[in-house]
Structures are given as C-alpha cells and as structure tokens.
Amino acid sequence: MNVGPPPVDGHGKLKSRRLAAGTVWYRIGHRRYGTALHFSTGAAARWNDPLDSYGVLYLADAPATAFAETFGHDVSEQYPPATDKFVTVTELTERHLYRIKTGAALHLGLLQGAGLAALNLDVRLLATVDYALPQRWSRWVYDAPAALDGILYPSRLLPDRENTALFDRCRDRLEEEDLGTLAQWRCSATGQDILDILDAQGWGLV
Template identity: 30%
Template sequence: MTAPLPPSDLALRDPILITLEAGEILHRFFTAAYDPIHFDRSQHGRLNAPDGSYGVLYTAEDARGAFAETFLREPGRTLIPSDLLARKAYVRLRVTRPLVLIKLGGPGLARLGATAEIVHGGLPYDVPQAWSAALRKHPIRADGIAYYARHDDEALCYAIYDHEPLAIEEERRDTSLDENWFWDLAEPYGVGLSP
C-alpha cells in the first residue's frame, strides 16, 4: 500500500500544532563544508518543495533525532565510515521567534487524513513532497512540519520552511565529531566507527 496523497478537504481539517518558542534549541548534523542553516531547495529531501519553490531546513528536538536522521539513513548500518564522520559537523540552533509546526505524527496523522508511510516510506519522495506543499498552503500558515524520524520513531524532528526574516540562528558548532558525546549518541543504536 502506498501513502495517501493530501485529501481535497485538507484546508478544512484541524491539524495538531506544535509551537517552538523563541529561545528553544534545535539540533542538526550537516555537511561541514556548508552553512549549517541551509534551506534545501533541491528535490532530494523527503519534505522539500516538489518544484523547488521554497527551502526546508531539517532539524530535531534533540541531538539523538538529528543523529538518527543523518547517520542511520542506511538501514542496518553498524559502522560509520570515517570519511563520512570527517565530512559532518554538529550545530545547536536557537529559535528567534515562535514557530508553529503542523504535527505529521501520532493523532495528527488521522486528523489530516495521513498515514505514517508519508514520512517513513522510502523513495520516491513525490507523496511526502506533495504533503509538504499542501501543508505549507494550509490556512493556518504553519512554519513547517513536525514528524518522527524514519530511523527512530521516538525522535521528533522538524522540517522548517524558509522565512524572511530568518527565524533561526546558530548558537554553537562542533566540527570534530569523534568525541565521547557523539559516541554516546551512537551507543543506543549499536553503531561504531568503521576501522
């Protein structure tokens, strides 16, 4: 069974909302060669715009969710290649104004006419991208989508739509990941460093 497309009455439906308050901290692993606050306009991200008309910044409620979304993308992976680890960095981001997100998870799925396959299914991403575009057009004018990570369905993640002025700022960046705090994140997943 494939994930459902957004229903024709989506604009009339009452989604569950999550508000990220000003000062709240978000977590993200990113490619170290680039800016950590990157609103992806490609057609490669699960909740990106299907036509590239807006960007999406992927973050998580905690570092564990950010880890799962970045380093567990290959199902069954037990070793992180050292070259991948060297290319990545970690950033703590601060919300600078309240952001309202539509929850595409838990009871929020049924209220929208959705299923978990939307954010937990594999390629292609045409259905989740259609949901992203439809939820962005919802009358409440949400700032993004809250969803549970595909590789850890207890980890809450956020797909934040790009805005002017920017509603996120960098608080702290770590460019060296081969540290105890990082491996503490990896330990519950049974993941280590490739020799």
C-alpha cells in the same frame, strides 16, 4: 489501499503546534559548508517542495536524532539486519554539530500522532522512500491559510524522537551555534559524547 494525496482544501483538519521563541534543535553539517542553515530543494528529501518554490531546513530534537538521520539514512539498504556497521574518525571530524534556535515563536503543522489520524493518514506517509507523495503533503501544509512555518513529524530512524522541517519563510527567525566536530563533541549537561551515541545505535568506529 495506499495513503492518498492531499485534498484541494481541508485545512480545517490540520492540527498545529506553536513553538515558543528559544526552542532548540540540532543538525549535523559538513565543515566545508560553514553553516547548518541549508534549505533543501529538489526531489531528494521527504518534505521538499515539489514545485521548488521554497526550501526546507531539516532539524532534529537531539544530537542522537541528528546522528541517526545523517548516518543512518541508508543503513537498511547498505547493511543486512543485525550486522556490524562502521563510521570513520575522519567522517566524525569532517562533520560539525550545530545547535539551531528560533528567536521568535513558530507555528508548525503536525504530521505525527493524532495529527495524522485527524487527516486520515498513517505512518506510511513518514516511512515511504518514494518522496513524491510526502512532498505533495508538504506543499499542502505550506499552502494552509495559517501560513505555517513547517512540519513536525517522527524520525523514521528513531520513531520515538521528533524531527522538524522548517520552510524558508522563517529563515530570518533562526540562529545557529557551531558546537564543533562530532569527534570532539561532549554535552556539558549530561556528559554524553559521540561514543555514547555510537554505542546506543550499534555503530563501530574505525
């Protein structure tokens, strides 16, 4: 049996979490855009609105998660299991890492952990590469009476990490900081840099 579509109502079963002002995420963007605050529309992303009436900003909980989501998205289709994969210095130089922070509290729907179980769903909703069904669930969360600001869900590439999809209704509560190119990025608190991320996720550099 496949994961079912959302009900007409049933929002009382939807779990949610409030995130305090100052919550931080990360996102990688190409330097030509000059901003990471891009709210996606169309059919090409998991939680986009099937009716195209709102945009969705995809964020990661850490730089390593953002890297996996950006460069690892199609790895299973491009590389056989346990074979070498490579990223170029040019690709790392062309892309910047951004820190995104909310200046006010946000209220997000939970499509992870017990939040899935409460809706009689499972991880198939999060792993399918056919986005039609998760997009319908995105619209269902968006239409909840609580006027939620987005969705919390696990990373498909790093299942122990967390991603966030924010609806454009919270656009004015977000701030961004350009941390520079991926090639030059280094975390001042931990000393981690892009080479540590490449090594941990099995990438070679050319």
